[in-house]
Amino acid sequence: MHRRSFLSAVLAPALASAPAFAQGSDARARTLRVVPETLTTILDPHFTTSFTARDFSYLVFDTLFAVDDQWRPQPQMVERWQRSEDGLTWTFTLREGLVFHDGSPVTAEDCVASLRRWGARDALGGLLLRATGTLEPVDAATFRLVLSQPFGLVLEALAKPGAMVPMIMPKRLAETPATRPITEPVGSGPYRFVAEEYRPGDRIVLARHAAYKPRPEPSVWASGGKHPRFDRVELIAMPDVSSQVSALTTGEVDYLERLPADVLPILERNRQVKVQVVSPFGYQGILRFNHRLPPFDNPKVRRAVMMAVDQADYLPGVAGRAEFGRECRSFYGCGTPYETNAGMPAKPDLEAARRLLAESGADLSVPVVILHPADAPGIASLGLVTQDLLTRLGFKVDMQSMDLNTFFGRRARPEGWNIFHTTNTVPDMQTPLQNVYLNGAGPGPAGFAGWPEDAEVERLRAAFAAANSEAERKTLAEAIHARAAEAGFYMPLGQFVAASAWRAELTDVPTGPAMFLWNIGRGAR
Known part of the structure; x- marks a missing residue:
């Protein structure tokens, strides 16, 4: 049975008769229970791009x-x-x-x-x-x-x-x-970490920071007044989508960060639930090569894979709905000030990719290792498409499954892998300085996982940082894009948005490029 059919059969009766959220207790009413896409085990804001x-x-x-x-x-x-x-x-x-x-x-x-x-x-x-x-x-x-x-x-x-x-x-x-x-x-933010209730991989508990002083301005995205209106916020690991949907419909949880499109019709029929895209720019899918190890230390091999990529094969797995996804070959994302396709293959060409691969002299008998975070559906689906693509190109593929936090640890080491996939918010990609995948510093602490090394890209990025005019920045951004694309820094896999869902009695749910949970209340103000 397909997941959509299963969910409809199991949950439709509950949705039709689900009672309004029962407060149960004052303590529960004062607690916001949130299911993130995945629950981080890295509690350091400076340590990961997750x-x-x-x-x-x-x-x-x-x-x-x-x-x-x-x-x-x-x-x-x-x-x-x-x-x-x-x-x-x-x-x-x-x-x-x-x-x-x-x-x-x-x-x-x-x-x-x-x-x-x-x-x-x-x-x-x-x-x-x-x-x-x-x-x-x-x-x-x-x-x-x-x-x-x-x-x-x-x-x-x-x-x-x-x-x-x-x-x-x-x-x-x-x-x-x-x-x-x-x-x-x-930190000094609106909520404090409750160490004694922390259960790694299961839940993170936060309590209102009583001494926090919000700014007086209205909250707009990450700026302005951040009011902690709940006493507690609980971030809960719940990898199974059907469990998430059931927990939201019964009021066991209040907010689901990111849902596959095939479950949205079920929730959209429930008047006690609101479904909304909170970030209009969405995400970029990413296929990242390890530039330090064969075969992707060879730019011809990287370019061959890029030429073979058809974004239309990747988007259904991450977007689900046609209106949620779009093909986009810009490192900076589409709809952003520096959008450009400079240096990118114009369209998929599998035969040209095979010819370039043969010309590269790559040894296709050695398996290509793909790091595969199986508990992150929005990333895992990308890896499955690439596995098929590489097989059609003649590679042998070793798909190594793991949880997301293990994945972040593995990709930080230059040995033991050849490709990883991820998604990143488009606002994080919109300039050559914010997009960490355009870092050309190579190996070492100044570089980033995958470690492309290109002194000219680094020179151009420094010039972009020093530029005083927008016209100069646009010229430099295009030059950086062209060189990084031709060198095969990585391959964008399309751009997509994803919907969140929350209990309808929640008020003032913020929008923006991240999941912001301040200012949210329950019921009438």
Whole structure:
């Protein structure tokens, strides 16, 4: 029986007669129970590009700046700032009354240490720090950043919404070596981590941060006032989709982050549930090569696979509905300011791919290892399509299944794999600095998993960072795209959105490029 038929048969009677959510107890009514797509086991906002870790971190930590729905940086922890006329000196002063969850005040020293740690891990942060001469506290509430060379995206870097987000933590934690994740998530955000109730891989419990002071402005995406209106937020692991749907319809849980399209008709018929796409830009599917190991250390082999990719084969598995997906060959995503197809194969051509593969001299007798996070349906479906594609090209394929958190650990090591797939939010991809898959620094701490190495791409990215005009940035973005595409940094697999679902009695559910859970209430205001 197909999943859609099974779900309809099992859940339709319950949906027709499901009672309104019973409050049960005041404690339950004051608890928001959320099922993320996957439950992170990495509690460090600076350690992984996983958006499930980022979404958790947005509850616990806060940022100096944040973007609104026009992608404009807005102050968050910062009260005021000054920029020198030459654009090289930036002085930031924190809002009064910012307090970490351990009771200590947020200071300029904490901010400086946090930014240094973030810059050691994040591609855009690394570029900012490499352009920085000094970054030092001035007093308890003020710090100063002095650039050694022009960098036109200071506020955009500090406000970036995509992982890894420059979130602020106490100095004692920020001094943890960047090669090791913190295990004590202490921030100054609207909710605090409840360590005694943490069950790795099962649930994360957060409690309202009583000392949190929301900004007075309205909340818009990641910016403005973040009001923790629930006493508790529980993030719950529930990998089985039918269990998620059942739990939502009965009121056992309140919010499902990301659902396959085939279950949406069931929920859309339920008046006690709301189904909505909260991020209009959605996600980009990604096929990433390991540039350090054969056969994909050979650019002709990478290019051959790219030429063979037909995005129409990938989109049904991640989008489900035709209106949820679109073919898009731009590294920056479609509908973004720097959208371009420069350097990309114009269309799928399997025969041309086979000819180029033969010309490459690649040894097809050695199995290609694909890392396959089987518990993440939105990623796993991509791997199955690539497995078939590589087989048709003549490769042998070793599909190695694992859970998502193991996957993140495996892909960080250069040995033992050849391809991984993932999805990333389009807002995280929209510039050559935010898109970590365009990092051409190669192996080492400055590079990113897959480790393409291209000095010219790095030179162009640095020029993009220093550019003062939008026209110059657009020219550079196209040049970077063309070179990275021709070198086979990775292959986009299309662009798609996904729907979330929540109990209809929830109010003020935020929209934006991440799963934001502040400001949500239950029932009439």
